[in-house]
Amino acid sequence: MAADTRDRIVFSAMTLFATKGFASTSIADILAAANVNSGSLYHFFPGKQDVLVAVLEAYRDGIHPQLLDPAWKGVRDPIERVFALLRHYRRHLRTTECTYGCPIGSIALELHEPDPAVRQLLSANFKGWIDAIEQCLLDAGDRLPADLDRRALATLALSTMEGGVMLSRTDRTLTGFDDAVRMFRDYVSRLEESVTPPRRARRARVARA
Amino acid sequence: MAADTRDRIVFSAMTLFATKGFASTSIADILAAANVNSGSLYHFFPGKQDVLVAVLEAYRDGIHPQLLDPAWKGVRDPIERVFALLRHYRRHLRTTECTYGCPIGSIALELHEPDPAVRQLLSANFKGWIDAIEQCLLDAGDRLPADLDRRALATLALSTMEGGVMLSRTDRTLTGFDDAVRMFRDYVSRLEESVTPPRRARRARVARA
DNA sequence: CTGCGAGTTGATTGAACATTCAACTCACTG
DNA sequence: CAGTGAGTTGAATGTTCAATCAACTCGCAG
Structure with a gap:
């Protein structure tokens, strides 16, 4: 479940950032799309910015x-x-x-x-x-x-x-x-x-x- | 003062939008830069979006x-x-x-x-x-x-x-x-x-x- | 079977922010 | 000089949102 949750967050954020932009995507949007609770997100990422970092790493790789x-x-x-x-x-x-x-x-x-x-x-x-x-x-x-x-x-x-x-x-x-x-x-x-x-x-x- | 205030708002917004982007520029930022109170801004513009419209018109013209x-x-x-x-x-x-x-x-x-x-x-x-x-x-x-x-x-x-x-x-x-x-x-x-x-x-x- | 801790839950907090509004100023008109 | 209204003031409102946290689950190591 662990890596899975993280992946779902990154994937959902990737889609949302591409669709709505970074600023206009709320954490709540990501949580809903990834079917995850806020605590889980903050377990893997210190903050919203770090989700963006993970997304950009995913694109790069x-x-x-x-x-x-x-x-x-x-x-x-x-x-x-x-x-x-x-x-x-x-x-x-x-x-x-x-x-x-x-x-x-x-x-x-x-x-x-x-x-x-x-x-x-x-x-x-x-x-x-x-x-x-x-x-x-x-x-x-x-x-x-x-x-x-x-x-x-x-x-x-x-x-x-x-x-x-x-x-x-x-x-x-x-x-x-x-x-x-x-x-x-x-x-x-x-x-x-x-x-x-x-x-x-x-x-x-x-x-x- | 009337047209002057409006112009100051548009000019300040133009600079701020170019510098910080639209979403990251708060109404408070514009008010501070233009030296204007919120009521005055909303006297001339129904909302933030309309300030952007005026800015884009200014660029176009x-x-x-x-x-x-x-x-x-x-x-x-x-x-x-x-x-x-x-x-x-x-x-x-x-x-x-x-x-x-x-x-x-x-x-x-x-x-x-x-x-x-x-x-x-x-x-x-x-x-x-x-x-x-x-x-x-x-x-x-x-x-x-x-x-x-x-x-x-x-x-x-x-x-x-x-x-x-x-x-x-x-x-x-x-x-x-x-x-x-x-x-x-x-x-x-x-x-x-x-x-x-x-x-x-x-x-x-x-x-x- | 006990205890640890990675992972999860979701309500809560506090800040930032766009917008509203009632009261005020004051130049100008009739 | 009374009255009108465009323009101004800034505190108040309500919402959105990132981030927090204490309590919970559960697989697994000892």
Whole structure:
């Protein structure tokens, strides 16, 4: 029962924080969702903040099984994996009517003076994401220019996603997300083409009006 | 005194919401900052939410005098204006130790179930930003490919900024923002070069490792 | 079978907070 | 100068919420 209770708390908090945000989620909400009494929660966690820490640790440690493996199912091409991941977020937006986007991003902007532990974990989560995409871009080898800063490109991928999610959640339309991703894809295509001189078009051009 | 009091409330709330977020700013905070009593605030605003509405209206109506005019001071070139605006946000990050980024973005991600008036105003604020950048890109005329979707590129500019701000605020470092913007700039350079066949390099290349 | 303690229960506490309100000020009008 | 009402005052109200705590359960070690 012990580990089970703790897990239920973390899982419920994960869902609630993603849905309602951290501040707007009350301990009572978590208790109800996890079917737990307040004393049990405070047996495992000194306070609400520490629940958040556990949630962020779970995201950080679960990036492969929870995020990347599903997003990359059946996709082997390293560059396609970048866009498969973006498609994964698009699916989330679509199935939640543009309500639920990136839980880490929401929390990152919601907390204005986060305590160090929380900030570091947010940082670690972003780092994990960027690391994974950077690895894809490194795996793409000479399909991309040799002198390309692949970590910076991975950072732009994250920005594209987070910015697109922000826009789409606000407009309740996918167009903001789609526009941003389409242009990012055009950029990557151009990078690819710049290394393979354009014999014919290597891939259907996507980003034009 | 009447309009003055209202303005002081809106101005104080604007600062506080940007600094501490909406939920974490109490009415008492606003009252203290504006030097006003609660009754006065509730004389002008039915509730806290309506203060937020007034703040978002102020941002929307102030985009030119408050944001674009300062950012574009001395910059006439339409494409350079895009990057001048991004530099403006960078300056904000730098002067606040990567604490204060884009107030609209913070609020947009903080509120998970915003009431319609608030959501529409957030949308209008993003739209104003994208409109302004789209106009720059239209003003760039044939320096960019004729078939380029300039609104989509403006959307990517916004995403780059918002995503970069999110990263930099989290890491308390400018590198995330800088990396994202540097790659975006490389993309725009390549778009320019694709229309002017590369006689020599038109502008010093920037984005390589 | 005893005793320990990890885990659980849920009522209680106290603080923070948005909002209300009745009384007050005072510039302006008729 | 009496009357009106927009604007102001700040104490009071009621609610929400994180956190506490003393009492309880129960598996297990000795």
